[in-house]
Amino acid sequence: AQTVTQSQPEMSVQEAETVTLSCTYDTSESDYYLFWYKQPPSRQMILVIRQEAYKQQNATENRFSVNFQKAAKSFSLKISDSQLGDAAMYFCAYKVQGAQKLVFGQGTRLTINP
Amino acid sequence: NAGVTQTPKFRILKIGQSMTLQCAQDMNHNYMYWYRQDPGMGLKLIYYSVGAGITDKGEVPNGYNVSRSTTEDFPLRLELAAPSQTSVYFCASTPRLAGGTYEQYFGPGTRLTVT
Numbered sequence: 001a002q003t004v005t006q007s008q009p010e011m012s013v014q015e016a017e018t019v020t021l022s023c024t025y026d027t028s029e030s031d032y033y034l035f036w037y038k039q040p041p042s043r044q045m046i047l048v049i050r051q052e053a054y055k056q057q058n059a060t061e062n063r064f065s066v067n068f069q070k071a072a073k074s075f076s077l078k079i080s081d082s083q084l085g086d087a088a089m090y091f092c093a094y095k096v097q098g099a100q101k102l103v104f105g106q107g108t109r110l111t112i113n114p
Numbered sequence: 115n116a117g118v119t120q121t122p123k124f125r126i127l128k129i130g131q132s133m134t135l136q137c138a139q140d141m142n143h144n145y146m147y148w149y150r151q152d153p154g155m156g157l158k159l160i161y162y163s164v165g166a167g168i169t170d171k172g173e174v175p176n177g178y179n180v181s182r183s184t185t186e187d188f189p190l191r192l193e194l195a196a197p198s199q200t201s202v203y204f205c206a207s208t209p210r211l212a213g214g215t216y217e218q219y220f221g222p223g224t225r226l227t228v229t
Contacts (some may be wrong), residue, residue, distance in 0.1 A: 004156070045157075045204065045220035091156050100145065100164070101172060102218060104156030 002027045004094050006105035013082045014113050020067075021077045021108045023092030031097035034075045036067065039107070040088040048090070051075065079110075087112045116140050118221035120205050126227045127195040135224050136228055137205030144210040146188040147218065148172075148180065150201040157204060162175040164210075195228045202226070 003026045025034070032112050036048040047110045051068050053088035063083075067076045079086055092105040121136045131186075139146065139220040144165050149157035159172030163182040177199060186206075192199060202225050206218040 009154075025121070043202065043223045044220075045206075047217045051216070091210075093156075100147070100162050100170075101118050101159050104158070106154070 001051050002029075002094055002096065002103050004103050005103035006092055008109070009106070010109045011078050012033045012113055013079075015082055015084060017082055018078060018080045019110065021079075021090050021092075021110065023075045024079070025073050025075065025092075025094050025098070025103075027068055027073065027094065029096045033095045033097070034066075035093040035095070035102070036064070036066070036075075036077045037091045037093060037104075038086075038088045039091065040085075041061050045091075046077075049077065057085040078081055082112050084114065086110060118142060118205055118207055118219050118220035120203075120224050122224060123222065125224045126229065127192075128197060129194050129197065129228060130133045132191070132193045133195070135192075135205075135226070137190065137221060138143055138186050139188075139207040139219070140186065140206075141207065141209070141219065143207035143219070144185070145208045146182065147206040147208075148188070148190045148204065149204045150174065150199075150206060151223075152201050158205075160190065192226075197228050198228060200228045205212070 032053045034051045040045045049061045063080045065078045089105045089107045093102045118139045147162045148160040151157045153226040161180040163169045202223045204223050208216045208218045
């Protein structure tokens with residue numbers, strides 16, 4: 001069974017600094033996708049960034065980037081120049097190619113200190 | 115374009131009552147999903163649908179039913195509410211795209227309490 005593990009229940013960072021959120025997953029599949037979702041207090045789930053497993057290049061979206069280590073089954077999210085609006089729960093998620101189910105991790109609560 | 119809408123936003127049910135959580139999307143997406151999020155946890159898939167008239171079970175389907183008579187609507191039915199169904203429920207949708215890389219668009223959620 002596929003599982004996604006986020007080992008950091010909570011993280012905090014000073015505004016304008018960089019923070020990295022960890023995610024590991026377990027799978028025997030070779031074609032899959034990985035996602036980071038942000039859930040602010042409004043509860044809305046917002047896609048932050050996605051990574052296709054077949055791509056070696058790490059995905060980047062403005063201040064958000066990932067470190068995808070396929071052999072280690074690791075998918076960490078780096079947030080640069082942290083802003084107060086980045087405060088939220090962050091969920092790592094995994095999906096097998098052709099399957100319908102997104103498997104979510106338990107989440108990491110990120111606090112930004114002004 | 116409203117995206118994915120859910121009603122109601124909040125609801126309190128007594129044990130044994132039934133209710134329907136409504137979900138609609140106006141993006142002409144083929145795929146729709148229902149998730150539940152328990153406190154401090156990630157989302158778990160309850161049911162999903164790949165098109166009108168087609169539904170299938172996810173990880174945690176017990177105690178729920180769904181139907182998909184139109185592309186736009188995907189209601190979730192709780193027949194005999196139990197305290198274990200206290201949760202936040204999210205509906206999501208996604209287009210049918212070649213390649214498989216897609217974003218699930220989420221609704222704002224329904225917070226349900228069963229007492």
